[in-house]
Amino acid sequence: MLQSYTAKYTRCRGGYMGQLVEWPEVVTEGADLDECRAMLRDALNEMLLAYRDLGKEIPPGNALLEQLSVELDRVGETA
Secondary structure, three states: OOOOOOEEEEEEOOEEEEEEOOOOOOEEEEOOHHHHHHHHHHHHHHHHHHHHHHOOOOOOOOOOOOOOOOOHHHOOOOO
C-alpha cells in the first residue's frame, strides 16, 4: 500500500529543518535541502519500523494542504 506524507522544509541556521505535516514527531535537519530530504525520508522509515515494532497505529497521510494569505499591515482593522 502506498502512503504519502507532506514534507515541510524551513530554512534554519544550520541549513534546513524538515518535518512531516501529518506526523510532526518525524523531524530532522540537514546542511542543505537535498541532505534534509534524504534524512527526512530515513527518519520516516525508522519511525515506521519503530511504530510497527511497538504495535502503534501509524498516522494517516494524504493531507490536504491550503495556503492562506493575509495582508499583515491590515490585521486588526475592522471589515
